[in-house]
Amino acid sequence: MSKLLGIPLLASEHGGxxxxxxxxxxxxxxxxxxxxxxxxxxxxxxxxxxxxxxxxYRGATGHTSSYLEVIVAIVEAVLLLGISIPFWAARIDTMPGPDTDPLHVRVVAQQFSWNIHYPGPDGIFGRSSVTLVDDQINPIGLDPDDPDGEDDITVINQLYLPVDRPAIIHLSTKDVIHCFSLTEFRVKQDMIPGMSIPVSFVPTMTTAMMREIQGDETRNFEIACAQLCGLAHYRMRGAVMVVQEDEFETWLAERLEEKREFEGDYL
Ligand SMILES: [Cu+2]
Structure with missing residues (x-):
């Protein structure tokens, strides 16, 4: 049925x-x-x-159409206030609790890339400031004097996530409005200048499983920008790599090691 209707592959818990x-x-x-x-x-x-x-020139003289209008208006109000808004609020406001051990990640959009920020082993995001932004070595402006940021990791256009673990993604932007769109995970949220907006989902399929299903060894889950954000909007794409928890931990540890080496060489 999904294939017949052209619905994309589904890889998250709430997507159904x-x-x-x-x-x-x-x-x-x-x-x-x-x-x-x-x-x-x-x-x-x-x-x-x-x-x-x-x-x-007389037209209809009965009151039937007026009564129908009122009934339609009432039904629409009930649909909106009684069903749509409560359901929407439940989906948007309810974040996975600490008991589910969610992974917090920040995604900071810019023309035209995705900066991904992990809090590192301590689980606390280091301070960042616009005055410290350096497009070459410090794209999100991490404060080097903040001990919480000492083990933080930033990567570009690659969002690694462990499978079956809730992810809470804090979305923000450095410049204009962008939109964080993950088709297979049924996630789509605008990133608004001056705001940090959380979205959450549970990836249920690893990249390896997806590649097997699609019969394509090079395919990735994609992060697409879904707001026309400038001349190079079309190439604002990233990859979501969904892996097993141990693979994820290894990947994080490797990034931290790279960061230490880089600091040893340049700072
Ligand atoms: Cu964009």
């Missing part, structure tokens, strides 16, 4: 619900389309010129 809502809405729209389309054809035939040679 999004797909269901999408299908439901399209189905309701189909019913409305057929209903109103049929009514339109009926009206064309019923009020054709040959049967109504002169215009009727």
């Amino acid at each position: 619900q999004i797909d269901q809502v999408n299908l439901l809405i399209h189905f309701i729209m189909l019913v409305l389309f057929v209903g109103w389309g049929s009514f339109f054809v009926y009206v064309l035939v019923r009020f054709r010129k040959s049967k109504n040679p002169t215009a009727d």
Whole structure:
């Protein structure tokens, strides 16, 4: 069914619900389309010129249409206030609790790349400041004097995540509005200048599993920017690498080692 409808591969826990809502809405729209389309054809035939040679200046005199209008307005208000807003709030406001051991990552967008910031072994993000930003060696402006940032890791365009563990991604931007879009994980959130906006999801499929299913050894889960953000918007893409927990820990440790070597060589 998903393949028939062209729905992309699903690789997150909550994504099935999004797909269901999408299908439901399209189905309701189909019913409305057929209903109103049929009514339109009926009206064309019923009020054709040959049967109504002169215009009727009185029009409808009953109150039925006014009552219908009121009922439609009430139904729409109930749908919006009673269903849409509570469901949306539940999905957006509820972050995985500390008991689920979520992984916190910051993603800082810029024209035209994704800066990924891990808090390192201490689990605390170091301070960062716009005045310390250096596009070559310190793209997110980490403060070298903050001990919490001493073990922090930053990478570009590569978001590593452990499979089956909730990820909380804190989104921000250095310049204009960007949009963090992960198709296979059914995540899409704008990044607004001056704000840090969290999104959460649980990846349920590793990159290796996805490559096997797709029969393509080079394919990646993609981070796409979904807001036209400038001339090179089209090449603002990154990769999400979903790996096993131990692989993730190894990768993090390697990045930390690289950072130490770099500091030894240059600072
Ligand atoms: Cu962008």
